[in-house]
Amino acid sequence: MTNPQVAATADFLVEPAAGVAGSASVPGDKSISHRALMLAGIADGASEVTGFLASEDCLATLAAMRALGVRIDRPTATDVRVQGVGLRGLRGASHALDMGNAGTAIRLLTGLLAAQPFASTLVGDASLMRRPMERVARPLREMGADVRTRDGRPPVEIVAAVDGTRRLRAIDYELPVPSAQVKSAILLAALYADGVTRVTSPAPCRDHTERMLEACGVRVETAGLSTSVHPPPRLAPQRLTVPGDFSSAAFFIVAGLLGAGPEGLLLPNVGMNPTRTGLLDILRRMGAHIEILNPRTSGSEPVADLRVFASPLSGIDVPPALVPLAIDEFPVLFAAAACARGRTTVSGAEELRVKESDRIAAMSAGFAALGVEHEVTADGMRIEGRAEGAAFRGGTIDSRGDHRIAMSFAIASLRASGPLRIRDVANVATSFPGFVELACSVGLRVRELPA
Numbered sequence: 001m002t003n004p005q006v007a008a009t010a011d012f013l014v015e016p017a018a019g020v021a022g023s024a025s026v027p028g029d030k031s032i033s034h035r036a037l038m039l040a041g042i043a044d045g046a047s048e049v050t051g052f053l054a055s056e057d058c059l060a061t062l063a064a065m066r067a068l069g070v071r072i073d074r075p076t077a078t079d080v081r082v083q084g085v086g087l088r089g090l091r092g093a094s095h096a097l098d099m100g101n102a103g104t105a106i107r108l109l110t111g112l113l114a115a116q117p118f119a120s121t122l123v124g125d126a127s128l129m130r131r132p133m134e135r136v137a138r139p140l141r142e143m144g145a146d147v148r149t150r151d152g153r154p155p156v157e158i159v160a161a162v163d164g165t166r167r168l169r170a171i172d173y174e175l176p177v178p179s180a181q182v183k184s185a186i187l188l189a190a191l192y193a194d195g196v197t198r199v200t201s202p203a204p205c206r207d208h209t210e211r212m213l214e215a216c217g218v219r220v221e222t223a224g225l226s227t228s229v230h231p232p233p234r235l236a237p238q239r240l241t242v243p244g245d246f247s248s249a250a251f252f253i254v255a256g257l258l259g260a261g262p263e264g265l266l267l268p269n270v271g272m273n274p275t276r277t278g279l280l281d282i283l284r285r286m287g288a289h290i291e292i293l294n295p296r297t298s299g300s301e302p303v304a305d306l307r308v309f310a311s312p313l314s315g316i317d318v319p320p321a322l323v324p325l326a327i328d329e330f331p332v333l334f335a336a337a338a339c340a341r342g343r344t345t346v347s348g349a350e351e352l353r354v355k356e357s358d359r360i361a362a363m364s365a366g367f368a369a370l371g372v373e374h375e376v377t378a379d380g381m382r383i384e385g386r387a388e389g390a391a392f393r394g395g396t397i398d399s400r401g402d403h404r405i406a407m408s409f410a411i412a413s414l415r416a417s418g419p420l421r422i423r424d425v426a427n428v429a430t431s432f433p434g435f436v437e438l439a440c441s442v443g444l445r446v447r448e449l450p451a
């Protein structure tokens with residue numbers, strides 16, 4: 001794994017492309033890959049994961065689980081064998097765990113490690129060191145863990161219990177924001193609690209942890225927006241095939257809508273968990289023609305193939321209820337909105353300001369550089385789309401080291417009048433290794449250049 005602290009910088013040079021065609025198989029789901037490693041690590045016995053996402057974020061989790069004493073073999077880049085050590089088998093790492101750029105990794109591991117009898121320290125790259133951690137630390141403290149942050153941000157320190165044991169209290173917790181990372185951190189700590197822990201979210205958010213815990217034999221109950229976990233005696237090992245990441249497919253969904261040929265663009269094997277697919281609902285309201293083919297399940301997750309057809313889009317007011325179900329897709333949705341007829345309004349999306357970058361500010365700066373008329377609000381954006389001709393002029397934009405900003409502007413090249421230079425794109429490897437090759441294989445004209 002490259003050290004995320006010193007990731008080389010690179011730019012994308014993207015020439016306008018005439019269109020996209022063929023088929024694009026996106027790599028495995030990031031959220032599921034992180035969770036698979038953590039749960040397999042504390043299961044009793046050997047788990048096998050295929051379709052693992054070999055991205056920098058997930059490799060940071062893999063390295064952390066190894067540092068905590070779990071044996072993990074990778075016969076191929078995307079096949080992983082984890083020799084679980086059992087719920088009480090982790091041992092303290094000899095060094096701070098470097099989670100790189102990965103918010104999911106640091107938040108979920110904080111939950112898991114808060115329950116252990118040993119001390120841990122979690123750090124990350126410059127972006128991760130700015131991200132809010134009190135939202136996770138607070139409920140874990142309520143459970144009796146000793147979790148410390150620095151001004152609410154990493155490093156996160158989990159202080160060992162003085163008597164060398166740790167028993168957490170079960171809590172009934174209302175999440176202040178609909179965050180799957182916070183919910184999951186609490187549910188992982190809840191595996192070690194003295195009773196049933198209940199977490200209630202103000203709105204639906206991704207539920208991969210709950211599904212995977214159930215697959216491992218844990219008693220999980222859901223009632224409305226509440227999830228309860230009963231502490232188990234053990235976790236069963238798993239044999240898991242990770243579906244393609246809907247959030248990675250999102251870039252190609254928008255590419256297909258903006259520029260697919262008559263056969264459409266095929267996206268095989270995409271994870272279709274309804275807590276992830278809010279973008280499909282939003283785009284369909286804008287006029288998108290997307291076919292869902294061969295719906296099936298892979299383990300505990302729904303999967304399908306998608307065929308996306310070029311579609312004239314119209315601006316809409318995005319229903320705020322769909323925001324948490326499309327939380328990672330807003331950068332590329334903003335790009336699609338810039339190509340739609342009329343105004344698109346996004347509100348209730350203040351969480352975008354605390355992602356890998358402030359995604360409202362990063363997209364706004366990019367839009368300003370490329371001549372897209374828009375207005376920023378505290379919790380979203382109004383975008384005046386241009387449906388005829390080029391929606392973007394050529395120019396240089398700064399991705400601010402945020403993978404999803406970089407890939408969104410690469411897709412915008414389908415409606416650009418000139419080349420785009422996208423700065424600081426090395427972090428595309430945190431979620432989407434092979435993005436450039438896959439994008440070029442369907443007709444986009446992206447090159448990665450050293451900065």
Ligand code: S3P
Pocket residue numbers: 030031032104178179180181182184206327328351
């Ligand atoms: C994730 C949850 C979301 C999402 C992130 C992955 C997860 O974050 O943005 O990319 O795997 O649980 P929040 O929980 O902060 O909304």
